[in-house]
Amino acid sequence: MSSEENLPKVAFLGPxxxxxxxxxxNYFGENVEYVDYSTITKVFQSVGPEVPYALVPQENTIYGAVIETYDTLRLPEVGVDKFVRGERAISIQHCLVVRQGVQLKDVVKIVSHEQAFGQCTRFLQDNFPNAILEKRPSTAEAAQSLLxxxxxxxxxxxxxxxSVCTTIFDGLEVARSSIQNESENYTRFYVLSTSLRSTPPKLPSKPQLRRALVRIGLPAISNPSESSSRLTHHRPLHLLCPLKTFTSSNWKSLARRWSIEARMLHQVASPKRLG
Ligand SMILES: O=C(O)C(=O)Cc1ccccc1
Known part of the structure; x- marks a missing residue:
């Protein structure tokens, strides 16, 4: 048995x-075995007895929430057998990468993850207003696809x-560096785990405030008898706050009542509200 087989596995969006x-x-160092998956959803789904940890992008300082991650965090298994157990923010410096020898004047199509497009809108508008922008599952997969x-x-x-992609995939080169809208650009990632008990095997880092991810759903309850049984586990929102419509000020007063500092509210409209 190789020594890698004894290390806990960590899923990440590859390649x-x-x-x-x-x-x-940056978070786990050499203490784990890395396993790559082709989409954020697959990274999330992989978390289980075989792969006890995962890391997913959550929020960016220029472009905001990572939608695919939020879609998975709303799934019922979160808080049951998948938990957010840590976070880490890293600086993101985007480059425009081409196959070696390609001239920028000949570029008609640009490929990347949708977050990267959203973080580089000014560069794209100023330099490639007519280029086709094609979404890919990750930035590195986009780089690899050029080959x-x-x-x-x-x-x-x-x-x-x-720029790391040009050291991984032979035949690529950096054409422009630091092309995001603001020179300082950070993305926060969440560390997912199957357990609330075992601590993820992270590298030492400076102490951080403990934070919680609170998910509040408006229950779609039509049958009152069903609603009373559910109440024993999940108090519906209209019992927690007097207004039926949940707004950011409801959220702030709830947070005050629970003595927590609310950092961010990500709201998803229900079909009823928009339809
Ligand atoms: O595609 C990647 O490299 C990711 O990890 C997702 C992402 C994309 C752009 C900025 C931050 C994270």
Whole structure:
């Protein structure tokens, strides 16, 4: 049995070269075995007895919440057998990367993760207003895809990703650096775990305030008898706050009542509210 087989597994959005991978290494170091998955949803789904830990991007200082991550954090298993057990923010410096020798004037298509597009809107508008922007599952996958020919494209492609990708995938080079809208740019990642008890095997870091992720759902209860049985476990929101409509000020007063400092509210509209 190799020594790697004894290490706990950590899932991350791959391939090597993603910001998720950089953050995972920054958090866990050499204490774990890394396993890459092709989408954030698959990273989330992998968390279980075989893969007890994962790291997912949560929020960015320029572009805000990572939607795919929030979609998974609303799934029922969160708080039951999948828990947010840590966080780490890293600096994100995006580059425009091309195959070696490609001229920027020939670039007609740019590929990347949707977060990277959202963080680089000014650069894209100023330099490539007519380029096709194609979403990929991760920045490193976008970089890697430049090495596969795309026959029916008239023109060249570029990827927005970390400069690290040019050291991982042979034949790529950095054409422009630090292309995000603001020079200081950070993404926070969440560490997921199957257990509330065992502490993730993280590298030592400076002490942080303990934070909680609170998920509040408006129960879709039509049958009153069903609602009373549910009340023993989850108090519906209209019992917690007097107004049926949940607003950010409801949230702030709830947080005050619980003596917690509310940092961020991410709200998703129900079909009833928009429809
Ligand atoms: O695609 C990646 O590299 C990721 O880890 C997701 C992401 C994309 C852009 C900024 C931060 C995280």
């Amino acid at each position: 090597l070269g993603t910001y998720s991978h950089q953050c995972a290494r 596969t020919p795309e026959d029916d494209l008239e023109g060249e492609r570029a990827a927005i990703c970390s």
